[in-house]
Amino acid sequence: DIQMTQSPSSLSASVGDRVTITCRASQSISSYLNWYQQKPGKAPNLLIYSVSKLQSGVPSRFSGSGSGTDFTLTITSLQPEDFATYYCQQGHSTPHSFGQGTKLEI
Amino acid sequence: QVQLQESGPGLVKPSQPLSLTCTVSGGSISSGSFYWSWIRRPAGKGLEWIGRIYTSGSTDYNPSLKSRVTTSVDTSKNQFSLKLSSVTAADAAVYYCARGKWVEDAFDIWGQGTLVTVS
Numbered sequence: 001d002i003q004m005t006q007s008p009s010s011l012s013a014s015v016g017d018r019v020t021i022t023c024r025a026s027q028s029i030s031s032y033l034n035w036y037q038q039k040p041g042k043a044p045n046l047l048i049y050s051v052s053k054l055q056s057g058v059p060s061r062f063s064g065s066g067s068g069t070d071f072t073l074t075i076t077s078l079q080p081e082d083f084a085t086y087y088c089q090q091g092h093s094t095p096h097s098f099g100q101g102t103k104l105e106i
Numbered sequence: 107q108v109q110l111q112e113s114g115p116g117l118v119k120p121s122q123p124l125s126l127t128c129t130v131s132g133g134s135i136s137s138g139s140f141y142w143s144w145i146r147r148p149a150g151k152g153l154e155w156i157g158r159i160y161t162s163g164s165t166d167y168n169p170s171l172k173s174r175v176t177t178s179v180d181t182s183k184n185q186f187s188l189k190l191s192s193v194t195a196a197d198a199a200v201y202y203c204a205r206g207k208w209v210e211d212a213f214d215i216w217g218q219g220t221l222v223t224v225s
Contacts, residue, residue, distance in 0.1 A: 001169070032210070032211055034210070034211075034212040034213075036213075042218075043202055043204075043216035043217060043218055043219050044153065044202075044213070044216055045216075046212055046213060046214045049207070049210045049212035049214075050210050050212070053210075055214065087152065087153055089153075089212070089213070091206075091210060091211025091212055092211070094155075094158075094166045094168075095155050095166075095167075095168040095169060095170070096143075096155040096158075096211065097155060098152055098153040098154070098155070099152070100152045101152045101153075
């Protein structure tokens with residue numbers, strides 16, 4: 001099974017900041033890397049798929065990069081609604097696995 | 107716009123089976139290049155992929171749960187279902203159904219989630 005490791009586990013930031021979250025796979029997953037945002041009491045929401053493709057309706061301040069085993073999610077100019085938990089997920093092979101999450105706090 | 111909605115008992119006794127159904131609305135479960143998945147989030151923990159089913163009936167399951175998981179799809183009702191046998195406290199979680207995209211293997215539409223308590 002492929003293990004996904006995110007860092008940091010939590011992150012404090014302010015409105016207007018630029019933040020980066022990293023995700024590392026235990027083996028190469030090519031470009032099968034997706035990012036989700038989850039707010040309390042809500043289902044996860046797909047932000048980015050295939051490393052860097054923005055899901056429809058997602059603001060352009062979200063971006064993704066990386067390849068192979070190392071990936072990043074960057075949020076430029078944080079907005080109040082961006083404070084949430086972020087998960088990476090690999091779709092390279094089953095069982096599809098998620099990172100443990102990064103909680104972005106004010 | 108496609109929407110997913112989970113339904114089923116919120117309370118299950120230990121050693122009993124857990125059964126959930128996901129109803130797809132706003133589109134046909136058989137259309138497009140999608141598969142249908144179950145994902146859960148235990149309290150205080152991260153997301154765990156349970157498994158997926160294609161409308162052909164083909165399935166993939168998480169090996170950690172494979173011996174206890176069964177999924178099915180009913181295209182006439184636009185529904186798919188999860189059955190998890192012999193539950194324990196470790197199976198208590200919010201259970202989500204989600205639509206997966208074939209090519210990207212990303213989950214683009216999710217149900218709101220349903221809390222299952224084991225007690």
